[in-house]
Amino acid sequence: MSVAAGNCIDELNREWGVLRHRQVPADWPEGGTLGEVFGRIADDPDRLLGQLLARQAAGDRLAARVVLQAMLGKLVLLAARDPQHSIAEYVTECWxxxxxxxxxxxxxxxxxxxxxxxxxxVWAGEQPTVSLDPQVLNDLAHSAGPDAITVIRNATRLGLIDRSAAACLVAVYCLGLRSHEAAQRLSISADLVRWRNARSIRRLAPHAAVLAAA
Structure with missing residues (x-):
């Protein structure tokens, strides 16, 4: 794996380093911190992953994030054996x-x-269900506010995305840069730009009404 491709995993692990200390929501069947729940998965994977996926199906993206963290090791191995596709493609598709x-x-x-x-x-070459066409955020902006930059600013202020994710969205959806051009400007890999934008769009889409009210 190249250093650039590894940035996606580094980003996820840094995020997890913060999330793992968070107490799980009170209505989760498993108690403790996210890290403690994660640590129990290896001993009873289907039961715990099933509980997390059930919560994800009800709209709990934090539960989905724990599942993704549990899958990272497998994704790294898959990408290492694949000379054609990047780790970011595997991570995005797994999500x-x-x-x-x-x-x-x-x-x-x-x-x-x-x-x-x-x-x-990934090997079939299917396109992810989250389009990365610039029109996507413009469509969200149409329902949530006057323009894409306003949506991004409101989302950042409300804590729905962080500044790094906002920078990637602005570069691609507001400045019209291609992924590799945005990557050069932001000093990250093009894969990481695409991964951050795909994740951000999924995160923002359910909050269109909140962004409009903001």
Whole structure:
């Protein structure tokens, strides 16, 4: 894995270094911190991953984030064996697989299923369900506010995205830069630009009404 490709994993691990100390919501079936829940997954993977995916299906993105963290090791191995696709492509696709995982139909071997589905989709060359076309954020802006830059500013102020994610969105969706051009300006990899933008769009879309009120 190249240093540039590794930036995606570094970013996730830095984020997890903060999240792991957070207490889980009171209505989670497992108590403790996110890190403690994560640490129990290896001993009872299908039960705990199933609980997290069920919460994700109800709109709990924090639960989905724990599942993604649990999958990172497998994703790194898959990308290391694949000379054609980047780790960021695997991470983005795995996130999408987590968000649409058919838990009722496939309650067993969840981690293996996620890894296989991710690899199959990446190798098939399918486009992710989250479009990275600049029109996406413009459409969100139309429903949430006067323009894309206002949406990004409001989202940052409300804590829906951080400044690094906002910078990537501005570069691509407001300045019209391509991913590699934005990467040069921000001193990161193009894969990380694409991954941050895909994650941010998924995070912002459900909050259009909140952004409009802001």
């Amino acid at each position: 999408l697989q987590i968000c649409r995982y058919p838990l009722a139909r496939r309650p067993q071997r969840i981690a293996a299923n996620l890894a296989l589905d991710t690899r199959r989709t």
